[in-house]
Structures are given as structure tokens and as C-alpha cells.
Amino acid sequence: MTIKDIARLSGYGVGTVSRVLNHHPDVSDAARERVMAVVRQYGFEPNSNARHLKSQTLSSVTVLVKGTQNMLFADLLERVQSLLLDSGEEVFVTYLDEDADEVTYAAQLCRLRRPKGLIFLGGDLELFRSKFAQITVPSVLLTNSAAQLGFGNLSSFTTDDSAAAACVVEYLVSRGHTRIGLIGGNLSGEQISSRRIRGASAAMESHGLAFSLKSGYEPCRFSLPDGYAAAQRLLRRQPDLTAIFCMGDVIAFGAMRAARDLGLRIPEDLSLIGYDGIVWTRYSAPRLTTVRQDTEALAARGVSTLLKTLHYDTAPVHEVIPFQLLEQESVLALNG
């Protein structure tokens, strides 16, 4: 069943059928109705390859997810996909390793697949700076800011990671904590987590707390086992810590288990604070105090901006989405 069959069956030419299918205005109502009747009768679906070939028009929106274990991205992905589908866009999802080069991958994808737009869930700014120029389709980066990069086709929406991390430290200090450790993410490049780490360590220094990245920080990937291992290393090295700030909730839950296996109670013996605000933080025992990123707003703003830049030629948008310190049960007040 091709457009030719529909033409024959409806008594019109293929041109007219094509125009009806593409909601072209210059078609008579009679033709539109007749053609659609036949299309519906046979359940005809135009061949996507052929359509994109000729029109050189671009196919679906592709979402690149950096890291498979990061529940924050799972949450964002669900929202993004559902918003996109609601707008009638086809969605293509690809998972990349947390340490993969998402920009090079995306560039190759563009050559092969000609997506009409790209949404990055997570991204290393250093890679964007050096390689994004080869990508020409409208793109949106979520959870990191590309404002400084100045690409005409790249918007971004992010939490103010540095402020949020500082806010966490303020909170811990206000609860009497002075020996605070840091776990998770990576300082290399400009990964999402690097601003958090820098923000937190700067805040500690501004409070005159003795903190060195070398002894008070352990990098790790965003997964339970990695959080577990990092917390063990840190707690062995610095057994007198009263609080650990983890750069992701998943990491924090790994750390929670590690602390318990070392005989520590949460929060009586060790306070723990996460980042992201995934659903699990509200179901754990204790419930995890964390920085809640507004995934609803991130997804909504990201998708609507992408759709806009897909249709009109608007300038890129860069926004900071407010976060919220979600005070729950995993931090003990030492002073009160």
C-alpha cells in the first residue's frame, strides 16, 4: 500500500494525496475528504524513509541520556518523552555511558539519522565547547548551562548547581556540622557535578572550615555500588566526619548502606544529604534530605523551547530553574 494506491483508489493524483497527508492548505475539501476516507479505510501510513528522503526534512527528536543508573534522568526522560509525544513528535532515545563523549556521538547521529532536534540529558560543557560546532540542528541541554558557550542552536536549562551546593553546606553548618565530606561526580572536565563540588568546597572555605579536596572528597559514578565504595573509602580515611554531602541521591543511598555496614546510624552517627530529589528520597528510611531539582519545570521548559526553535528561528534560551532544599530526616542537628 503506497501513496500511488491511495491515488488510484481515491481518483486523485499522487500530488494531491501527498498534499492532503501533509495538511497542505491548497486542497479542496472534496479531495481532502475523499482521500482521507481511503487512507482511513486501508489504515495507510506513509513510508517514513521515503518521506524524509525527498523532503530532506528531518526525522524525529532524539534524546541522549548520559548515564543509565541516574534516576534523575529516568524521571526527566519520562516527562520529556511524554511532552514530546503529546506534541506529535516521534522520539528516539539513546543511552550513553556516564563517561561517554555525547557530543561526538550526537554529531555522528546527525549525519546518519538526521534528527530534527536533540535533547541532552546531562552533558560535559568541555565537550560541548570543543565539538558542538559541528552540530547544526536545534538542541537543548538539560541540567547544565550552556549560556557561556554562545552557540546559536543550543538552549539550556539547569539548576544553579553551585548555589544549591552552597545552600547545602550552609544548611549543614547551621545544624552545627563542621566536619563535612563530599562524595560523587567528577572534577575532570565540566561534568554536571563539578560545579556542585566547587560550590560546596567554596562554601566550606568561606565558613573557615578545614576542607581539602584531597582528603575530604571522593569522586565516583552515579550508581549505588559506586556510592557505596566511595563512602567506604572516605569514612575510612576521615572517620570523624559528622556529615557527607553526596552529589546525587543514588550515590547517597549507596553511602547510607556503606555507613551502616561500618556500624554507623543515620542520622545519629552520620548525617547524609543528597542531590536531585528523586522519588526514592521520600520512601527511604530515613527519608533523605536533598536538593530537589524541579524536573517538571526542566522538562517542560526544555521541550517547549525545543519545539519553538524547531518551528521558528528563535534565539537560544538559557534559564536557571529554582531548586528547593528538601529537609527530611537524614540530617541531625548537632546544636539543637
Place this chain on the structure above:
Amino acid sequence: MTIKDIARLSGYGVGTVSRVLNHHPDVSDAARERVMAVVRQYGFEPNSNARHLKSQTLSSVTVLVKGTQNMLFADLLERVQSLLLDSGEEVFVTYLDEDADEVTYAAQLCRLRRPKGLIFLGGDLELFRSKFAQITVPSVLLTNSAAQLGFGNLSSFTTDDSAAAACVVEYLVSRGHTRIGLIGGNLSGEQISSRRIRGASAAMESHGLAFSLKSGYEPCRFSLPDGYAAAQRLLRRQPDLTAIFCMGDVIAFGAMRAARDLGLRIPEDLSLIGYDGIVWTRYSAPRLTTVRQDTEALAARGVSTLLKTLHYDTAPVHEVIPFQLLEQESVLALNG
């Protein structure tokens, strides 16, 4: 940059270039080397739409994930995608709602996108029985058995859900539990969970335990909030339960929180047992006793079977992958 440019630049015709690109044997070494040199020099990538248009050859493998919150599928997806990529297959992922009609969706996808193969992560057998006939590409169903359906292009790999559920009940009974509740999944249709529920309730009956689906079972979706709500309903109705068997780990963690909010300690006041064996079960407090599905084997067997049926015309395969009862810390021995 098209194949024509490569032809011009290499001094050969487009036919020869195409043959080189497709590893066709009837090409001279000289032509192959010359063409590939030009291809590499310009980083040429053939247009995927055009390629698939003419050859009517099929594009990528599509993975349909039923349910976004189900961590078991996240685990399977990661493995499946990585195995497929290792074999040089393009992978396309689509998420569907837990209650969506995956077969109708897949059929439409086949018409539009012409995937070369399909992998279903979860599926309702009733939908497969009534509608899968319209799908003609090689397919694999994971975590449910399609053996009884007899489709020539549908393989399946699953845990023996009914035996596993019976095993859970045996285990609880052997620990002295007699008042056991059931949470999660859906009895309607032939969802993945329906065998578990039937297997468990049959095992209880065979032990002469008073159990009625009506009062001892609460259906729910695979998510933390749904598990929470279902456990609350069940515990309010049946406050004297000593154990609850949850049809998924995510549900069990929701139930754990609900029990605690009702003032119950796990496992001292209430034993909890899950299903799936997701990573979180090994990091929670208490660690969750659960049925561990062998995701590594499910993914490996599923992918290798799909690849085989993609290339040769082999008969479908249906296998039961052994499960393991992972005894951890969430079940109390009442008789010990």
C-alpha cells in the same frame, strides 16, 4: 556529500561505491581500497533513509519497554542495548505506559519505521494472542512466555513466575508465616504479574491457608507511590498479616515505607518479600529478600536469539531462565 561525490572522487561508478560500502564480494581490491580511502578522507556516512528506501531493508532493532518505573526493565534495557550495540545493531528505545497496548503500538511502528526486529520488555499475553499476527518481523518477548501462542516469529524468555511465587510462599510458610498478603500487578489480562499472583494463591491454598484474593490481595502499578497506597489499604483491612509478598521490588519498597508509617518495624512486626532482584534490594535497610530474576541471562539469550532469527530463518525459541530466592533481611522467622 553523497555516494555520487565519492564515485567522482574515486574515479569509480556509484554502483561500485555502493558495493564497497555494503561489503559486497564482487569488487576488486583496488576499487575497494580506493573507494574506502575517499570515504575515510571525507568521513562519508551513507544516508540511512535512502539506503532503506530502495533496499526495503529494515532499519534498527526496536526495544519496547512497558512501564517506566520498573527498575527491572531499566536493568534489562541497559544490558540489551549494550549487547545489541556490540553486535553493530542500531537500537531504538520506546517507553510505553504499564497499561498501554504494546502490540498495537508495535504494529504501527512496523508500518512506519520498518524495524528489523523487536524486543518487548514486558507484555500482556492476551494482547499478543489477539493482535500479534499482524507483526511479521522477528521478535523476542522478555519476562513472559509466548510458548503457548505458537507464532513463528516470536521467541520468549522468562522466569517461571508461577513456580517462583510458589517458592516464595513455601519459604514464608517454612518460616512460620500463615497470614500472608499479596500486593501488586494486575489480574486482568495476562500481565506479567498474573502468573505470580495465581502461583502464590495456589500455593497458599495447597497449604490450607485461609486466603481469598478479595481480602488478601491488592492490585497496583509498579511504582513506589502505588506500592505505598496498596500496602496501606491492605494493612488497614488485614492488620494481622505477618508477611506481605509484593509482585515487584519497587512495590515492596513502597510497602516498606507504608508499613513504617503505620508504626510497624520490618521485619520484626511485618515481613516483606519482593520480586525481581533489582540492585536496590542489596542496598536498603533491611536488605530486601526477593526473587532474583537472572537479567544477565534473560538479556543475553534474548539478544542472541533475536540476532539469530534476524539472519537465518530459525524456529522461535522459548526458554525458562532459572530464578533464585535471594534470602536477605526482610523476613522474620516466626518459628525460629
Place this chain on the structure above:
DNA sequence: CTGAAAGCGCTTACAG
């Protein structure tokens, strides 16, 4: 082993 040519199923100026 290679080239010229037809054709995959659609879209889109171009006439009318």
C-alpha cells in the same frame, strides 16, 4: 569486476 539505468515511495516546484 564494473557502469549505466531503473526504481524504492514520497515531495514539490512547475504548469495549467
Place this chain on the structure above:
DNA sequence: CTGAAAGCGCTTACAG
């Protein structure tokens, strides 16, 4: 408003 025709970038018999 509509049709006939060219063409998107590739693959694949068909000759040679």
C-alpha cells in the same frame, strides 16, 4: 485546486 514529472540518495538486476 490539481496533475505530470523531476528528483531525493541509495541499491540492484542487467549487460558487458
